[in-house]
Amino acid sequence: MLSDKSAQVLLTKYSPTTMSERAREPIVAVNRSSATMNAIKAYILNHALKPGDPLPTESALCEDLQVSRSSVREALRKLEALDIVRVHQGRGSFVGSMSLEPMVETLVLRFALDTESGAESLRQVVSMRRFIDLGVADSLVSAMKGTKNPDLEELVEAMVTKASRSEKFTEEDMAFHTGLVSYLDNELVTQINASMWLIHQTFIPELNESSAESLLRTARAHESMLLTAQDGDVEAYREAVIEHYEPLAGLLDMDS
The missing domain is CATH 1.10.10.10 (Winged helix-like DNA-binding domain superfamily/Winged helix DNA-binding domain)
Structure with a gap:
């Protein structure tokens, strides 16, 4: 520090x-x-x-x-x-656009070279994503309370359908999280969220975490995040966020 x-x-x-x-x-x-x-x-x-x-x-x-x-x-x-x-x-x-792309490339390279720590790099990225999602919970739920989001509902439905077939839903996942944080009207949060997601997806293929059960659990957690945010229930939204990361957190031996 x-x-x-x-x-x-x-x-x-x-x-x-x-x-x-x-x-x-x-x-x-x-x-x-x-x-x-x-x-x-x-x-x-x-x-x-x-x-x-x-x-x-x-x-x-x-x-x-x-x-x-x-x-x-x-x-x-x-x-x-x-x-x-x-x-x-x-x-x-x-x-220039002053995006966070250089940071993403640097972190991807750093983690890729960090062969000694193995899954530790992914643990750090997943922790950061979870910190962000929980950190913006109050503001996000406040902004989404009472709204209707048919586009996000379609993404959730697509995720659940794919998960039921043991298929990954990478594109829908990214679009869903981007749609949520758009309610914050904060470009920096949007870029950081997207950056952490991209780094996450770079390393996730190395992990055998795509069982039908874990995929469906994660997809359903996305559904809960959307519904609780629209209902204005912050505590339930936080629980849904934790549930969203739980399959991966368990696989990586992360603290809840």
């Missing part, structure tokens, strides 16, 4: 005010790539740019930041890898 002093250093380093001041300073040779990246991020903040908005040309950035074209190009390439910038040949550079 970060100390109070360390946290304050990070907050100061990446605050809009600090980055704005740095954007007006000549960039020194030491750690020039990182400094150029920070200056471009400061430009995005200062001008309140949104995904898809154009950035200055390479020539303009070189002049404003007093760095070489190679430094600007290197910074843009690194920012593109982080989905902060999108570079289109012949059109210029634009603000």
Whole structure:
């Protein structure tokens, strides 16, 4: 955990005010790539740019930041890898979508390389998903109380049907959870939820958890989550969330 002093250093380093001041300073040779990246991020903040908005040309950035074209190009390439910038040949550079895709790829690689811990990586991902679902329970149920959701009902019906045939329901599962969190009107929660789900699905094929009983139990838990949320019953919704993860949690020897 970060100390109070360390946290304050990070907050100061990446605050809009600090980055704005740095954007007006000549960039020194030491750690020039990182400094150029920070200056471009400061430009995005200062001008309140949104995904898809154009950035200055390479020539303009070189002049404003007093760095070489190679430094600007290197910074843009690194920012593109982080989905902060999108570079289109012949059109210029634009603000990226700033999705969590880079984080997903990093975590997938990290867990894939973690051969010593085996199922521990999946336990961590499943725990994170469960924490998120339980953490948003109050807000989600409050938002969904009294609503009707025929699209989600169709997804639940499809999951139950497939589970009855011992078939997985991956696409329906993803669409269901995306539909639930859409009620929160919180883009960050939506992205984190989707990211954890994708990482989860990357590792789940390694586990032999697809018995007809566990699949049907999980599908029915999705149904309970939807019904209890629409009824406005937070406690019952939480119980349904726990039930949703119980087959996998048991297989992974996780605490309830």
